[in-house]
Amino acid sequence: MPQPARREILDRLVREGRLDPTDAESISRAPGLTFSLSELVGYLGGVIVVVGLVRLLAAAEASPSAIAFMLVVTGLASALSTRRITSNSLARQRLAEVVEVASVTQFAFAAGILLDQHVLSSTELSVALVATVSLAWGLARLSTQIAGWLVTSSAALVATTAWVAMVDLSESATPPIFLLVASLLVGLAAVRRDQPGAVVARIAAAGTVAIVSMIWFGTHDGALAALPLVLIGVGVFTLGASQQWLEIVIAGAVVVLIGLIGWVLDSGLGDVMQGVVIVLIGALSLAAVVWVTRSSPFAAQR
Numbered sequence: 001m002p003q004p005a006r007r008e009i010l011d012r013l014v015r016e017g018r019l020d021p022t023d024a025e026s027i028s029r030a031p032g033l034t035f036s037l038s039e040l041v042g043y044l045g046g047v048i049v050v051v052g053l054v055r056l057l058a059a060a061e062a063s064p065s066a067i068a069f070m071l072v073v074t075g076l077a078s079a080l081s082t083r084r085i086t087s088n089s090l091a092r093q094r095l096a097e098v099v100e101v102a103s104v105t106q107f108a109f110a111a112g113i114l115l116d117q118h119v120l121s122s123t124e125l126s127v128a129l130v131a132t133v134s135l136a137w138g139l140a141r142l143s144t145q146i147a148g149w150l151v152t153s154s155a156a157l158v159a160t161t162a163w164v165a166m167v168d169l170s171e172s173a174t175p176p177i178f179l180l181v182a183s184l185l186v187g188l189a190a191v192r193r194d195q196p197g198a199v200v201a202r203i204a205a206a207g208t209v210a211i212v213s214m215i216w217f218g219t220h221d222g223a224l225a226a227l228p229l230v231l232i233g234v235g236v237f238t239l240g241a242s243q244q245w246l247e248i249v250i251a252g253a254v255v256v257l258i259g260l261i262g263w264v265l266d267s268g269l270g271d272v273m274q275g276v277v278i279v280l281i282g283a284l285s286l287a288a289v290v291w292v293t294r295s296s297p298f299a300a301q302r
Contacts, residue, residue, distance in 0.1 A: 075106035128162035149197030206251035229259030
């Protein structure tokens, strides 16, 4: 059964006399997330500083060790600056967490450079180790608004990429691994669905599923390319629809489209016939939706 929308819940509470209509209207119009002008300017300034720092280091032709040292210094400065940001509002708390993520990122890059230059002979291994440690830090910080979720999602994908490169798997064998990582991110977001940052993990998972579906289709042919994508896409779409996760719904739809339309375009049919088949697929999908909606025992209740 579909979950009721916010407006529907508010209307029900008003009908039951448990909520004033004016308060219900205010709640309905309130945005889910707000940003102050000073907060947005702070984010923009931070991005500009990072870009300027990278450009300065590139122009100075600094050695990797010097870059790592500079990143450690700026990382320490970022970490110390978070103590100066009071957390008496959500906006300030988010700003402090963004600075915290920037600090962790700088330390991670510095550690990767130093490992690659002075300890290990493999860049992939250096990245894999640093990303794995960053992933552990992110998991330990999932109680934050966004910091832990940002680091966890990005570090999980970077670590997976690096470890896959270390093992030297073929391109056709990597999609199932990333699909598993995406599933774990969605599962983590489902377990902690009440936390605002959970949407970050779902967005990362949705993007990962869409990208690996294109890789899968590009490395396989015929039914072997299309059928798994259609089945996975339908499953992802159904999960997103049942949980009201728009980003997962979009990912599922994209995967289904890649599988079906890619199959038709590679079928060898003429241009006109390809168009006819694609239209028929869409029409059948719409007919199936209408039939399910009308036959559902919950349709009358809605």
